Amino acid sequence: MTTPSSGSGGHDRSPEHRSDEAGPGSTGSEPRFVLHKPGGEPVRTGRNLPVAIASGCVLGALVFFSIFPYPALFTLICSAAVLIGMREVNRAFASKGMDVAVVPLAVGGVAMQAAAYFGGTEWLLGTAALTAVVSLAWRLRGGTEGFVADVSASMFTLVYLPFLLSTWMLLVAHPEEGQFRLVTFIVVTISSDIGGYFAGILLGRHKMAPVISPNKTWEGFGGSVLGCCLAGALCVTLMLDGPWWVGVVLGLAVVLAATVGDLIESLFKRDLGIKDMGRFMPGHGGLMDRVDSLLIAGPVVWIVLTLLL
Numbered sequence: 001m002t003t004p005s006s007g008s009g010g011h012d013r014s015p016e017h018r019s020d021e022a023g024p025g026s027t028g029s030e031p032r033f034v035l036h037k038p039g040g041e042p043v044r045t046g047r048n049l050p051v052a053i054a055s056g057c058v059l060g061a062l063v064f065f066s067i068f069p070y071p072a073l074f075t076l077i078c079s080a081a082v083l084i085g086m087r088e089v090n091r092a093f094a095s096k097g098m099d100v101a102v103v104p105l106a107v108g109g110v111a112m113q114a115a116a117y118f119g120g121t122e123w124l125l126g127t128a129a130l131t132a133v134v135s136l137a138w139r140l141r142g143g144t145e146g147f148v149a150d151v152s153a154s155m156f157t158l159v160y161l162p163f164l165l166s167t168w169m170l171l172v173a174h175p176e177e178g179q180f181r182l183v184t185f186i187v188v189t190i191s192s193d194i195g196g197y198f199a200g201i202l203l204g205r206h207k208m209a210p211v212i213s214p215n216k217t218w219e220g221f222g223g224s225v226l227g228c229c230l231a232g233a234l235c236v237t238l239m240l241d242g243p244w245w246v247g248v249v250l251g252l253a254v255v256l257a258a259t260v261g262d263l264i265e266s267l268f269k270r271d272l273g274i275k276d277m278g279r280f281m282p283g284h285g286g287l288m289d290r291v292d293s294l295l296i297a298g299p300v301v302w303i304v305l306t307l308l309l
Contacts, residue, residue, distance in 0.1 A: 109162030199223020261296030
C-alpha cells in the first residue's frame with residue numbers, strides 16, 4: 001500500500017545501506033533502478049524500483065476496488081492484514097525466545113476489524129479489552145519463566161497491529177464520506193513516502209536519526225512535509241469538501257506520524273536483530289515493513305478529520 005520507502009528520506013534499504021550488501025542467494029548483480037542527482041551523479045535506489053512500485057500499485061488497487069462497490073468488504077482486507085502481520089510479528093519475537101499468544105490475538109484482531117466497522121469505537125474498545133484479557137489468561141499455561149516478556153510481546157502486538165489497524169475501519173465506516181476519508185488517508189501517507197524517498201536519495205545530506213535509522217535525512221523529511229501538505233490540501237478540498245487549511249494540518253500531522261511510525265519499526269527490527277519482517281511483497285519486504293507508517297498515521301488521520309471536519 002505504501003511506496004518503496006519511509007516518509008523521511010528513505011528506509012534502511014537506501015543506497016548507503018545496501019550498495020555493498022547482497023541478500024541470501026544473491027549474485028550481487030540484481031537489476032537496480034538508477035536515478036541521477038541534479039549534477040548528473042547516478043544514485044542507485046538499492047532495489048528494483050519498478051517492481052516495488054508495481055507491487056504497491058497492485059495492493060492499492062485491491063483496496064480501492066474493495067471500498068467503493070461495498071465498503072464492508074474492506075473488513076476482509078484488514079482481517080487478512082492482521083493475520084499476515086501477526087505471523088510476521090510472531091516470527092520476529094520468536095527469534096528472541098518470546099512467545100506471543102497468537103490464537104487469541106489473531107481471533108480477537110480479526111473481530112476488532114468487524115467491531116470497528118459495524119459497531120464503532122465502543123465495540124472496538126470492548127473487543128480489544130476482551131482480547132487483552134484472553135491473551136493474558138492464555139499465557140498462564142506456560143508458568144512463571146518468561147511470563148513478563150511473553151505477555152509484553154502479546155500486548156505490544158495487540159496494540160501495534162490490530163488496534164491501530166482498526167482505525168482504518170473507523171475511517172471507512174463514516175456514514176457520509178467514509179470511502180473518501182480512507183482514500184485521503186492513504187494518498188496523504190503515500191505522498192509522505194514518495195516525497196521523502198526522492199528528496200532523500202537525490203538531496204539527502206544531513207542525518208536525521210543516525211542512531212536509530214542512519215540513512216534518514218532532514219532533506220527527505222522536508223520532501224515528506226511538502227508532499228503531505230500538498231496532497232492533504234488537494235484531498236480535503238476536492239474529496240471531503242473541507243477548507244484547504246484542514247488539509248495542511250492533516251498533512252503536517254501525517255508526516256510526523258509517518259516518520260515516527262517508520263522509526264518505531266526500524267527500532268523494533270534493530271532490537272530484534274532482523275532486517276525485514278518478511279517477504280510478502282516483491283520489492284517491498286514483509287507486510288509490516290510496508291504498513292509501518294500507515295499504522296501510526298491511521299489514528300492520527302481519524303482524530304484530525306473527526307475534530308476538524
